[in-house]
Amino acid sequence: SREQLGEGAVLLRNCVGHDEAALLADLRAIIKAAPFRHLVTPGGHTMSVAMTNCGRVGWVSDSSGYRYDPVDPDSGQTWPSMPPSLRSLAARAAAEGGYKGFTPDACLINRYKPGAKLSLHQDKDELDLGAPIVSVSLGLPATFLFGGLTRNVAQRRYRLTHGDVVVWGGPSRLAYHGVAPLPAGEHAVMGAQRINLTFRKTR
Template sequence: MTVDLFDSVAEAQPSREEIADGAVLLRGFVKPIESELIEAVRAIVAQSPFRRMTTPGGYQMSVAMTNCGERGWITDHTGYRYDPIDPRTGAPWPAMPPVFCDLARRAAEQGGFTGFAPDACLVNRYEPGTRLSLHQDKDELDFSAPIVSVSLGLPATFLFGGMARADKPRRFRLVHGDVVVWGGPSRLAYHGVAPLADGEHALLGRKRINLTFRRTR
C-alpha cells in the first residue's frame, strides 16, 4: 500500500482543531519544513543511533528511540529518568537543532502556550505493528510547560484519554506533518499510539518518526 504524501486535500492545509481542554491538533503544521526536519533527524541518529530500551520490569519497548537536547529520556532496570548522557555512546545527546526549537515554540503558541523552550526532544521510530501503550508524561519536573508531538512518515492512530487510565481514549488519525500540543488541564492526560499499520511513505518508507518536545525542569 502506498501512502499519498499529502493524504488528502483537506489535511494538506494547516488547520487547528481543539481536541480537549488545553489540547489542540494542528493539521499539516510542519509540511513547509518537512525536509529540514528529516535531515535533522538523520543527523541526530548518526550521532546517537536508535535503540529499543528496556523498562524497569524487564520488557523491551517495541518503539525504537533516541534523543536530542540538554537531556534525554531513558529507561532501564533502575527506572525512568532524564539524563544528559547517552548511555549507549557515553557522550552528551546531540544538541537540539534550531529548526526543532523554532518549531516547538511556534506550535506551542498555536496551542495557547507562549514562551515554550524545550530542553529535551524524544525521537521515536515506529515500524508496522509497533505501538505505545496508554501512559502519562510525568517524569518531568515542570508540568506548567506543554508537550509538543510531531508526526512524520506513516499515518498513526493517536489515543488521547483522560486523567485516569480507565478513561476511554478518543482516537485521532495523525498523518505526516501533523502536530499535537497538550498542556494545562490536559498536561497529564493518558495517551498512546495504536499498532502502526503497514504502508510505504514517500519520504520515510515503512516507518513513522515522532518528535516529542518537553521541558524537563
C-alpha cells in the same frame, strides 16, 4: 487547520510546512550520532518503539527506572544538541497552541515500524508540568489514543499523519495516552515507519 482535542490540547494539521527539508536533514544527523535503540522498561519489557533523543537531556529507561539524562548510555557522550529547525518548529507550534515562550530542553524521538505500539501511559517524569508537550508526527499514519486523567476513562482515537503537530497542555498534559500498533505501509518521504518528536521542558 486547528482542532481542539480536549481542554489544553490542540491539533495543528500539516504544521511542519516549509521547515520540512531542514528538519529531516537535521533529524538524519541526530540519528547518525545517536542511533535508535529499543529501551527496556523497569518491568523488564523491551519496548517495540525505538528511541533516541536530542537536547540538553534525553529520556531513558532501564531496569532501574525512567529518567532524563544528559548522557546517552549507549555512547557515553552527551546527546546531540537540539537544532534550530526543531526548536523553532516546537516554539511556533506551542505559540499557535496558546503557549508563548516555550523553551524545551529535551526532544524524545520515537520510531514506530509496522506493529510497534505505545501502551497507555502518562508523561509525568518532567518537573515543569506547567509547560506543554509538543508532538510532531512524521511518516506513516498512526491511531493515537487519547484518554482521561485516570486509566479507566475511555479513549478517543485520532489519526495522526505526516506533518501533524499536537500541543498537549493544561489538563491534557497529564492525560493517559498511547499509540495503536502501526499498520504496514510505505510513506513517500519517510518509508515504512512513523517518527514522532516530543518536545519537553523537564525542569
